[in-house]
Amino acid sequence: MALRSVRRSKRGTGEARETDGLSRRTLRAVPSLPVDPSLPPTTGWLLRGKDGRLTAYAPGPEGVLRWTETRAGGPEWTGPELFRAPGLVPYLAIAQDSDGYVQLVALRRTPAAGGEITTEVVQTIQYQSGRPMRDWYALGTPYPQDRALAAQIGLPAAVVDGEGSLHVFVRNAGGGVCGRSQVPNGKWNKWADFKGSGMLGLPAAAATDHGLMEVLAPTDDVVMRWTQETAGVKFQRAADITASAANGSVTSERTGRERLTHFWRDASSGTVHAWRAGMDPVALGGDGGSGPVALLRTPVDGRDCTILAQRGKDGRPAIAAYPTEDETAGADWTSTGEPCVGAPALAIDGNGRVVLAAFSADGSLRVTRQKAETGLAMGAWTRA
Template sequence: MNGNWLIRARDGRLGVYVTHDDEVRCRSERGPGSDTWSPWRRIGGEQRLQPGLAVGQGVDDYAHLVSWRPTKAAEAGLVHSTHFRVHLAPLDWTPLGHPDRTGARTGLPAVAVDAEGRAHVFVRNRGNGVHALVQKERGGWNAWTDLKGSDVHEQLAAVTGESGRVELYATNPTGILRWAQEEAGAPPVPDDPLPVRVEPGTLSALPTSKEHVTLFFADPEGMLHAWRRGTEPVPLLAAAGPGPVALLRCTLEGHDCTLLAQRSASGRVAFAACPTEQESAGLWWTESGPQLPVGTEVALAEDADGRVVAATITPDGVLRIARQKDEPGLALAAWQEV
């Protein structure tokens, strides 16, 4: 999956999205802050899907989902759905087409939602560049736009900054590529690339101030870095495990902090935190919970009461939740299977 699959919806309920076989499933809290959850249910109608789900959420707290569906033999197309309330049915999947008009699946999509509530869909194209599709403010979609780029790896990281503008990050063999919106409703335009050694598939991005988005990535040796445009990447600590870290900006003991989480090499969930945009203060991993199988995904959110919530989903669909206790620091209650 791409994006944060654990979200807090408009009414305060937490919801999760997973892919299962050829469909997307969703669960939600029975009520805001509840310890009981609804059963898994298929969303978006009866449309069969291919692997790869992207989740984005706007300031209106609506969730935008993007995935691939099979079309003709050996061909596929992207589809989109909007979920207004996590405990209710979302809209059916709407076809978006293909960045190359026709062809097979080209990469894992990414989606971000701007300040006006428009979804921006990004995906690698057949030539290993990037295409974008922007939703119209009053419904429908604009035409696909070629953002260029070369030798782009599959994983893309799309994020909306506090300014309401959308940014996109990708990697290729020479470093990190960045695109950023210059005006509302327009596709992002390319920025100067960052020549840096980066492990593909490790990007995650978080708005950390009105001016900046912070990008986290690992290098080929497994060292985790933080980077903001106009600065040099800062090495942080060895990544706890493979893939991107889950991120959350939250308040801990009255301080604006950035929280990181990742399945560690031991199989447990590892947490690290630092003051936001002050990574030089130092980070270290603290492990929590049971050992989880390879392929388990980790996500972070805040619940309706402002408590940090961590979630894990195993490849066979077991969902576990750990919620912050009313104690100093990041003290989590015991992990619960829900």
């Protein structure tokens, strides 16, 4: 059954004009995921909207795929819906603000005159669960006059600050980091060069409760880091973290008042490590795995806990939890469900339950929810 496509009548407004077309439709068959196994997977793709409904996002062969709960807490879902995006590299950076708006950022490559390729960072936004997305908006690259250099930039990272403004970061042609920031009135500053060198490919960005941002970028032997002293000021280079983090494996969680804890996978062993300012990296056990670690901070039996999920060494989702900022307690990993592709994701549903989601090899969305028992007991997996 075809769905109506959506186009924004004015960029920057929340109103939409719906027309018949091909930019959005329901798929009759779910495509195999991932589309390009050479690209690093991403987590953070399962988000709860203001109405309590969860939405899952994934890059597809023709654009963005989306699944949405029919009501808060599930268990039924709609989708996958396809939002066509020609030329989109199948990787999404995803960020959400306090109003529930979801920002999707990607890299787009399209043919240009003379057989050349135009590379640009693009962004779209979804205002409400199940509603249309805006047309993709081009943010360009740090090299607006040089297509050859623009083609060398890496995949984007994205974060929303305390004022709801989006910030985007990429590896530049020299192996450092460049970023472009939105300001509260919706306009965009120019691309800024953060310097640095030797970056492996994919930066990571996160913000504290009050919107202070941090940017991390792994190299072969250190993780470069940039921070803000106060909101609205330029980033400054902080001390490097001595660690060998696998490319695309860095994720972060707010674990204290104005504190972020960063997690990554050791490049050689695959073991998950945790780090925050003032401590050495701590290994969190397990037999290793692949991709970034999904993170969620929530009470378990009344105790503040950090929950982690990963694609384990056996290819199955694995989940663990420990008291927040007590890494010495260790994390006992439990494998669950069938083998998955990419990286799993975590969220809290409209009924307050922990939800673990993953994509099967056939591209279908699989979900398990916390049971009404003590501890972190998860129920049977279901297909969305």
